[in-house]
Amino acid sequence: MTEEKETMRQSIIHPTAVIDPAAQIGAGVKIGPYAVIGPNVVIGDGTEIMAHVTIDGWTRIGKNCRFFPSASIGSEPQDLKFKGEKSYVIIGDRSVFREFVTVSRATGEEEETRIGNDCLFQACTHVAHNCIIGNNVIMSNCAGLAGHVVVEDRVVIGGIAGVHQFVKIGRNSMIGGLAKVVQDIPPFVIADGQPARCIGLNSVGLSRAGIPENVRRELKKAFRLLYRSGLNLGQAIAEMEQELDSSEEVEHFLRFLRNADRGICRGTKD
Template sequence: MTNIHPTAIVDPKAQLAGDVVVGPYAIVGPNVTIGAGSQILAHTVVDGHTTLGEGNKIGPFASIGGSPQDMKYAGEPTRLVIGDRNTIREFTTIHTGTVQDGGLTSVGNDNWIMAYVHIAHDCHVANHTVFSSNAQLAGHVHVDDWAIIGGMTGVHQFVRIGAHAMVGGASVLVQDVPSFVIASGDRAVPYGINVEGLRRRGFSADAITALRHAYKLLYKSGLTLDEAKVQIEAFGNAGAPDVFEAVRALLDFLNASTRGIVR
């Protein structure tokens, strides 16, 4: 049976799995769906056209599914979709999308989102990411699997942060951070490959060596970006399958970048 505190307000149209916990003074709106095993803690608001999967824990005073902070927004029924097993800590804000960009904000699975984080309209956060306290995403930002964003970091709209990338605390990001790269500062600049993170996630020594070589071609060779991509692709194609896969992921990110990468 759903465990709803007597002081909580849950709209009768909301769809909650049978074991969902809703804490004191929480509010759940009419267009909300919450999956099994999820917890909505005290004073949290879940509103808008919002879907939460299974096993999520939403901390006190979070605001999930609020209207986008976009002056073009005119009340359209845009959406927020959050996957499974996410921890979203107190005072975090995650907004629905806008019709100018597909009408959807999304958060994947197994993300660790600390206090006071803001994820704006039309952002897409993948899986296994970590957001330290006060990390702030403007609209339309994409964050790929296993990325880590340091506390007090501000990310400009339309920026992409690649898989396994790490952004240092109190950074300002106005350009994309390629997959596997560490970046930090105001404005953020690259500091190498996220070697320790890759080791922890099972990347082979050969794959890490290949990514370090790719980094040198990108940032230390004097080559243009297009010239570096040609050389990176050549040695990636000649490598073992794990090397090819890692280098291909980096190249795919570089080819999809529209804002340019941190330099």
């Protein structure tokens, strides 16, 4: 490797940053003024940590992530059940954490809070203990997830929305700003309100995700059976199994409904 390339791979660490000698810092990492990095932290290549960021606990961060000023990652959970056990935050690659984002490590020995790749957490968002977040998720300003929430891929959560503990949010769904989410949100839908209700299919999001038109038509039928037919959940699932053309998306929709632990978010005409 040439001297120039080796220089490019070296980490750039501000002299005021406080980094425990036991922390593992990858190549090409940038760490800004007054950042604090704990002893059990692993930071992947190319990640940028800006001023006053704190990363603590057993936290593992992937490559090319960005942490904006005053983010707090891997701190103890805000959970009275937590007794100081060893638990984790695991973050994938290329995710962005804007100002004052907080991500808590898990409650429970060897448990984890996990975030996937290519996510965007806007300013002041909160990810609580034991949350599992997929890829390409966007949380808008001041949105918050309570403990044990599951968010599948390509979900958009609007500003100041709040999600109750143990709720599951299906992939390619969208939640409106200020929404109060207390039950599971099926995949591919739009939910809004206090409490949140499913108001329609996320047609624009499905199109942008490259889901074929014929599959979108079947998902529209599924939405109508679930929310417009007057059938209960079990009856709606049975009708979908009989009437809908099979696809990966339809099968995922059905699987989500069968495993909805907190009940499904109601529709506007329920």
